[in-house]
Amino acid sequence: MPEGHTVHRHARELARRFRGAPVRVSSPQGRFGDGARALDGREVVGTDAHGKHLFLDVAHEADEPARTLHVHLGLYGKWTFGTGEPPAPRGLVRARLENGEHWADLRGPTACEVLEPEQVSAVHERLGPDPLRGDDPGPALARIGRSRAPVAGLLMQQEVVAGVGVVYRAEALFRAGLDPYRPGRAVGEETLGELWSDLRELLRTGVRAGRIVTTRPEHRSRPTGRVTRADAHYVYRRTGEPCRVCSTPVAHADLAGRHLYWCPRCQPG
Template sequence: MPEGHTVRRDAHRLAARFAGSPVVVSSPQGRFEQGAALLDGRTLVSTDAHGKHLLAAFDDGRVLHVHLGLYGKWTEGDGVPDAPRGQVRLRLEGERGWADLRGPTACEVLDSGGVDALRSRLGADPLRADADPAVAWARVHRSRSSTAGLLMQQEVVAGVGVVYRAEVLFRAGINPYRPGRELGEGEWVAVWDDLVTLMAAGVRAGRIVTTRPEHRARRTGRPTRADSWYAYRRQGQPCRVCGTEIAYAQLAQRHLTWCPSCQPR
């Protein structure tokens, strides 16, 4: 599932391509036909992201809400698009090109009340300037749930997925099964600050890189995919720092990887 940095990049790209001009909105697949009719011909004013949710505001106050889920994806291009291929839920066309949306979990039109209700269900987003990490901490330090589980709860921290979860816990030396109530506030602040740094870097680069140069096989230049992570997708391989075999389990039906030595229980 795309994590928060991907959704924010999508929001930036859609704004660059469509904001300030009328947009032709259609649903070639037909599943968003009524919603498309409400937005067709309106001017896109701005886009925003909160966690894994993209919000595109139009000039009549309506907001397009998209959650990509596991299979959703945007494709886009310049000029006039070809005839739709496959199951295109939503097509946007404007003066500066087009964008197609396939396979989202959510694609709907909201009013201001619906947007407020959505935001109220979401936790602090490390990529948002208005995020308050103290609100997340208030939930974390009272919980008996594992820290790894809490980081994946979008009502606690919005935008974090299995990659950022594995990597930020490794970098902090925190065992994923450690209950939230056992974290110190200083530890939480360090985790939050690292999420802010790593996710902002993900927005700029368009990919997740969490390793430090001294822990990569190639220490200069753009890190390869194999050099990008400490724990994620490295189960069975030696830890980059201590050489211990990276462990693997499933937590709430999602992949979980960690170093038993660098992140002692």
């Protein structure tokens, strides 16, 4: 599932291509037909992202409600962008956006719907602070600090912290030296603050680079130059491989139905 940095990149890309001009919206697949008609021909006035949720706002008349396209990619959703005349739709294109110069196709999202302002507010209200939005981390850190649940599970709850997935969860906990099964209330306020700051920087780096790189240069096989895929992560998808810091085999387990990776020595229980 795309993590928060990818959704923020999509919001920026949609704004760059479509903001300030009318957009043609269609649903080649047909499942978003009514929503496409509600948005078609409207000017795109802004985009936003909160965690793994994307919002595209269109202009409206004074006597009608504002309309927002809300997208959650889920496990299989994907945006494809292009310039010029779009190709004939291939596959199940849920929504297509065009403005004569640019086009964007959306396939396989969990959510693709038109919302009114109070519905948009309800989505935001059920999500926790997003490190990429500059949100106050206080509510998230307080909630983690009160909980008996494992910190690894809490980081994946979008109502606690919005935008963190299995990759950032595993990598941030490794960089913090935190046992993923440690109860949130046993982590400590200072450590939680440092964990939030590191997540924010890692996510920002992901937005800039378009990929997740969490390793420090001294822990890579090549400390200079472009980071290879093999060097990009400390523990994610490295089950049984030697830890980059201490050579202990990386451990793997399932936690709440999601993959969990950690180093038993660098992240002691």
